[in-house]
Amino acid sequence: MVKAAGTFGRSGSHDYILLRASSIIIFLFTLFMVGFFAATADVTYENWSGLFANVWMKVFTLLTLTAVLIHGWIGIWQVLTDYVKASGVRAFIQFVFSVGLIVVWLTGLFVLWGA
Amino acid sequence: MKTYTFSIYRYNPDVDNAPHMKEYTLEVEDNQDLMVLEALIKLKEQDPTLAFRRSCREGVCGSDGMNINGKNGLACITHLSELKSNKIVIRPLPGLPVIRDLIVDMSQFYKQYEKIKPYLINDDKTPPARERLQSPEDRAKLDGLYECILCACCSTSCPSFWWNPDKFVGPAGLLHAYRFLIDSRDTATEERLDELDDAFSVFRCHGIMNCVNVCPKGLNPTKAIGHIKSMLLSRAV
Numbered sequence: 001m002v003k004a005a006g007t008f009g010r011s012g013s014h015d016y017i018l019l020r021a022s023s024i025i026i027f028l029f030t031l032f033m034v035g036f037f038a039a040t041a042d043v044t045y046e047n048w049s050g051l052f053a054n055v056w057m058k059v060f061t062l063l064t065l066t067a068v069l070i071h072g073w074i075g076i077w078q079v080l081t082d083y084v085k086a087s088g089v090r091a092f093i094q095f096v097f098s099v100g101l102i103v104v105w106l107t108g109l110f111v112l113w114g115a
Numbered sequence: 116m117k118t119y120t121f122s123i124y125r126y127n128p129d130v131d132n133a134p135h136m137k138e139y140t141l142e143v144e145d146n147q148d149l150m151v152l153e154a155l156i157k158l159k160e161q162d163p164t165l166a167f168r169r170s171c172r173e174g175v176c177g178s179d180g181m182n183i184n185g186k187n188g189l190a191c192i193t194h195l196s197e198l199k200s201n202k203i204v205i206r207p208l209p210g211l212p213v214i215r216d217l218i219v220d221m222s223q224f225y226k227q228y229e230k231i232k233p234y235l236i237n238d239d240k241t242p243p244a245r246e247r248l249q250s251p252e253d254r255a256k257l258d259g260l261y262e263c264i265l266c267a268c269c270s271t272s273c274p275s276f277w278w279n280p281d282k283f284v285g286p287a288g289l290l291h292a293y294r295f296l297i298d299s300r301d302t303a304t305e306e307r308l309d310e311l312d313d314a315f316s317v318f319r320c321h322g323i324m325n326c327v328n329v330c331p332k333g334l335n336p337t338k339a340i341g342h343i344k345s346m347l348l349s350r351a352v
Binding site: 007009011012013014015016017078081082083 | 274275278279311312313314315316317318319344347348350351352
């Protein structure tokens with residue numbers, strides 16, 4: 001069996017399940033957001049911050065950001081292992097993307113609960 | 116008479132610094148429809164240095180897999196007429212090292228085939244005196260799998276195999292892997308699945324179905340790979 005330390009899951013099937021599960025969450029969040037903008041004629045600061053004042057919305061958003069973190073991590077690793085053959089360069093690019101994804105997640109956490 | 120123009124990939128590492136395309140013309144009687152292999156044999160009479168593999172000349176041995184007008188196929192069962200063009204471009208199978216002209220080094224392809232243990236494993240301590248019996252239903256499960264002739268048309272049309280030929284088993288190997296996974300007489304199903312459950316061997320297939328599009332035997336490796344993924348996932352959840 002091929003060993004792969006750079007990816008997120010513990011095995012090929014684990015990666016596969018994580019990718020699909022996270023994509024369902026991202027899809028649902030996108031659907032919700034499209035619905036919100038379609039149903040709200042005039043998006044103001046009040047109704048936007050009102051939406052994110054709900055605990056369920058904070059949880060839903062953080063869940064989606066977690067899904068983006070996992071989906072992005074595995075996806076980038078798959079693309080890099082296809083196209084970047086020099087392992088040092090690949091590790092560096094993976095590092096940059098992984099740190100970026102964690103920064104996005106942490107930023108989301110502080111924005112959602114910081115105010 | 117019909118005139119065909121052939122542009123053929125030529126590379127002889129002993130004399131050429133780099134590969135190049137060489138043009139040939141071939142006159143064919145109006146009432147004649149040659150196979151690409153027959154055309155190549157006629158061209159070899161013009162230029163004996165042209166090198167390609169062929170053996171059975173009837174789509175059984177899988178020796179003359181090559182890229183014909185951008186699509187992998189067997190030269191011996193591809194009619195000139197079905198190419199719908201008088202200009203024919205022939206290149207070696209993509210993604211494998213070229214030994215000479217249309218002859219590729221298939222070692223990597225065979226290594227992947229070897230990896231899936233393409234033989235029956237049965238740990239039965241008391242084997243039957245004669246053959247291992249199989250019901251007609253169980254035997255039918257092997258249809259569409261055992262017919263593969265290992266011509267490598269599928270694996271060399273697969274970008275996942277181009278990028279990771281050392282890690283991704285490829286459609287041909289995986290078709291054979293499923294042939295043994297589903298065989299009622301094989302007892303090594305779990306061990307076989309353990310060997311395949313990494314991020315590359317099976318899961319690097321993203322189902323683009325190039326393999327199905329080119330298989331000269333009309334087989335469906337993507338479907339077999341889907342079954343292997345299902346087997347792996349049903350163990351994982």
